[in-house]
Amino acid sequence: MGMHAARWLVVAFAIASASCIDPVRSDAVDALGPEAPGVGTGPTHRPNQPCLTCHGGNGPGSPDFAVGGTVNAVRGSVIPEARVTVLLTDANGSTKTKTSNEAGNFYVETREWSPVYPIRVAILSGNASQEMKTLIGGTGSCASCHYGADNAPDHMPPVFLRSQ
Ligand code: HEC
Ligand code: HEC
Numbered sequence: 001m002g003m004h005a006a007r008w009l010v011v012a013f014a015i016a017s018a019s020c021i022d023p024v025r026s027d028a029v030d031a032l033g034p035e036a037p038g039v040g041t042g043p044t045h046r047p048n049q050p051c052l053t054c055h056g057g058n059g060p061g062s063p064d065f066a067v068g069g070t071v072n073a074v075r076g077s078v079i080p081e082a083r084v085t086v087l088l089t090d091a092n093g094s095t096k097t098k099t100s101n102e103a104g105n106f107y108v109e110t111r112e113w114s115p116v117y118p119i120r121v122a123i124l125s126g127n128a129s130q131e132m133k134t135l136i137g138g139t140g141s142c143a144s145c146h147y148g149a150d151n152a153p154d155h156m157p158p159v160f161l162r163s164q
Pocket of ligand 1: 029033042043044045047048049050052053054055060061062063068070105106107
């Protein structure tokens with residue numbers, strides 16, 4: 001990096017911290033793009049996106065969430081599965097149960113639950129169920145690990161109820 005570029009970065013960070021804007025986080029918010037046409041900000045928006053990027057305490061989403069995600073019908077799909085029970089258990093054994101809505105979304109507000117990590121999660125509907133065998137270490141956004149409807153081997157697909 002040339003001297004000029006380096007100096008510019010220093011200036012840019014100084015401005016950013018002076019105005020209390022975290023440039024990395026606001027890039028992460030911008031990267032998620034605009035709202036889908038016809039879907040207002042609310043319980044059914046942005047399925048399969050990392051909810052806490054915006055509902056994690058620093059805006060622009062409100063209210064703040066402890067956990068948020070989306071349940072899909074089949075592995076590798078982004079077809080929402082409604083009425084799935086999501087059972088969360090924190091490190092102290094405190095539990096929270098939610099039901100996915102018509103977009104497959106579910107969320108827990110921080111004012112109703114402040115889980116101690118790591119969290120255990122299982123999902124169930126009728127005779128189908130899936131349990132995450134490992135524990136969720138440090139983020140309440142399921143989509144930070146479960147993303148892309150491509151079944152790519154290097155990451156988990158979006159959360160799904162049935163394997164096929
Ligand atoms: C890119 C940013 C962003 C992401 C990602 C995001 N939201 Fe939002 N959300 C917003 C904004 C902005 C609002 C409107 C806030 C307001 O009106 O003050 C909102 C509002 C909401 C509301 C409405 C609350 C109310 O009382 O009106 C709910 C519920 C919600 N989002 C759920 C979710 C869920 C579930 C996810 C993940 C699947 C998610 N959001 C992901 C930005 C986001
Ligand atoms: C830190 C990364 C990470 C986060 C965050 C995460 N998961 Fe997972 N999840 C994984 C990995 C890795 C696996 C596969 C291994 C396993 O089952 O533990 C998995 C597996 C699963 C499975 C079982 C699927 C299968 O292949 O059998 C379900 C269901 C699941 N996760 C749901 C969720 C839900 C719901 C959330 C959000 C509340 C979530 N996960 C958050 C990494 C994550």
